[in-house]
Amino acid sequence: MTVAPLRAPTTLTTPWALLTGILGVGSALAAGDLVAGLVAPASSPFLVVGDRFVRLTPEWLKQAAIAAFGTGDKLALLTGMAVVLAVLAVLAGLAGRRRPGPGIAVVVATGAVALVTTTLAPTFRAVDLLAPLAALLVGTAVYAAVRAAAAGAARPARHGAGVSRRRALALAGGVAAGSLLAGAAGRLLAAAPATSGAAVALPPAPPAPSLPPDASLPGTPAWLTPSADFYRIDTALQVPRVDPAAWTLRLHGMVERELTLTLADLRSRRVVEAPVTMVCVSNPVGGTLVSNARFTGVRLADLLAEAGVRPGAEQLLSTSVDGFTTGTPVRVVTDGREALLAFGMNGAALPVEHGFPVRMVVPGLYGYVSGCKWITDIEVTTWAGATPYWAERGWAREGPVKTQSRIDTPAAGATVPSGRVAVAGTSWAPHVGITRVEVAVDGGAWVPARLGAEVGVDSWRMWRTEIELGPGEHTLSVRATDRTGTVQTGREQVSIPDGATGRHTVPVTAV
Known part of the structure; x- marks a missing residue:
């Protein structure tokens, strides 16, 4: 009696090994995204892991990423994650060249x-496990199947390799x-928004004054600012x-009467429309993370009065x-400003990304x-009772917007004709108001600029002047004065912990 020799493990060629790993990891990602899209879009394993990475990233690293990539920091993160997954796919393939187990x-x-990260998400629900489970099972099954097929293809011709x-x-x-x-x-x-026709038609609000x-x-x-051009900064990867x-x-x-409101409940209350300039705390001096829109909604102060603070x-x-969480001072929301729960923007329903x-909008x-x-929850509490997202990361607690101004024309590095040159731009001190803007050339005397109309104390204000420039290189500077008499400081400070300071300067060349 003869015993057939045991077949030695089949070693895959490097191309087949790499393909096996790539298909195993790639199919896992695809399965996770498909199941997430069907049952719980926020549970995509790829994005859940990315969100966890964002939450665990030290603040200095976040700021370095923002400095390096600007508003493309999310794309840079997702690209980096894709590279890491590609490396893992390669490792899986190479580890399984001789035997499938290691791969x-x-x-x-x-x-x-992905499974563990999903359970740690702040909004975790049991249904969120379906996507990472599907990714795990499909990825494992595909890897094993492709690896077995690749092993068959690697056997000698007498075993039917063709x-x-x-x-x-x-x-x-x-x-x-x-x-x-x-x-x-x-x-x-x-990506498909869950909207309805009723959500698009805004309830009546007092007509906005003509501009x-x-x-x-x-x-x-x-x-x-057109809604499509309004700046967007948030932590949401999706x-x-x-x-x-x-x-x-x-x-x-800390209220006498807890309220639970539907969108219909909210829209049935007294509706107002207010022009508000919003500014991102990460906006550098002279930056563009500032926009102005008309927001439609209900006053937060009215809701708080109804609940009884x-x-x-x-x-x-x-x-x-x-x-994601924010912490807003109660005293600011109730001091008479148009702090809103907004459901409209520039005459239409809020865009999904906004x-x-x-x-919430608080001037x-x-x-x-x-x-x-x-927004889906508001807890009235104390500062000691809860710490919001950015405060946990070292940012200031209250965050009032600093008085700032920006030169929009001419652009930095522009070449302009010598002689009288138009200089124009934007200034803002929301809920305080701008009363004066001045421009200086090469550190010289400050020259007052003409201010555009003040539409509302919560909105930005445009300015313009003309200055004399001789041939050569020059530096233009701008500063604003707000209604309290505070002159925009020249002291330079980075965004952390409560917003950047300094004066915007623009180099130009006159010919």
């Missing part, structure tokens, strides 16, 4: 990280095509998709549907303490 272990470990090779190639091609389609479908499903013709001036931005029919807002904590309350801890269906405060988007 499968890499795929399983990657899926396990047929096995064709089958392996067909399987690999099918998996690649299926993964691409599944991933694309998942992304499309996740003075000199609200904008030649060389300045438009006084009203814009939350909120069904307006299911949305509710809970107002609770108890003595000792200090902050409104607002929570977004994705778990907080649809409802966001005079940086967005990180006042601009909670996709």
Whole structure:
């Protein structure tokens, strides 16, 4: 009796090993995105891990990323994550060249990280586990199947390698095509906003006053920023998709009467429209992270009066549907300014990326303490009772916007004709107001500029002047004075912890 020799493990060629790892990890990503898009868009394993990375990243590293990539910091993060996954795919493939076990272990470990991270998300629900589970199971199964097919293709011809090779190639091609389609479908499903016709038609509000013709001036931005151009800065790697029919807002904590409002409840109250300039605390001196829009909504002060704020309350801890939190001083919201729960922007429903269906807008405060988007919960509490997202990372607690001004024309580095040169730009001190803007050339005397019309104390104000420039290189500087008499400081300070300071300067060359 003869015993057939045991077949030695089949060693894959490097190309087949790499392809096996890439298809295993790639199919896992695609399956996770597809299932997330179908049942819970916020549970995409790729984005959940990315969000966790953002939350754990030290503040100095975040600021370095913002300095290096600006508003492209999220794209840079996602690109970096894709590179890391590609490396893991390569490792999985190479680890499984002789035996499938080590490669499968890499795929399983990657899926396990997504599972654990999902459970740690601030808005975790049991249904969120479906996407990472699907990713783990599909990735493992695909890796094992492709690895087995590749092993068959690597055997000598007498074992039917020709047929096995064709089958392996067909399987690999099918998996690649299926993964691409599944991933694309998942992304499309996740990106589709849950809107309704009722959410688009805004309830009546007092008509907005007509805009003075000199609200904008030649060389300045438009006084009203189009919604598509309004700056967007938030922590969301994926814009939350909120069904307006299911949305509710809970107002609770240090109040006499807890309120739970639907969108219809909110829109049935007295509606106001207010022009508000919003500023990001990360905006550098002369930066563009500042915009102006007409917001439609209800006054926060009215809701707080209805709920009955108890003595000792200090902050409104607002929570977004994705778990992000802001802390807004109660005294600011109730001092008479148009602090809103806004559901409209520039005459239409809020765009999804700006907080649809409802966001908070508080004039005079940086967005990180006042601009909670996709808001779903407001807890009235004390400063000691809760610490919001950015305060945990060392940013200032209250965040009033600093008086600032910016030169928009001419642009930095521009070449201009010598002689009389028009200089124009923007200034802002929301809820305080701008009373004076001055321009200096090469550190010389300050020359007053003409101010555009003041449309509202909560909005920015345009300015313009003409100066004499001789041939050569020059530096233009600008400073603003607000209604309290405070002159914009020349002391330079970075954004952390409460906003950048300094005076915007622009180099130009006159010829």
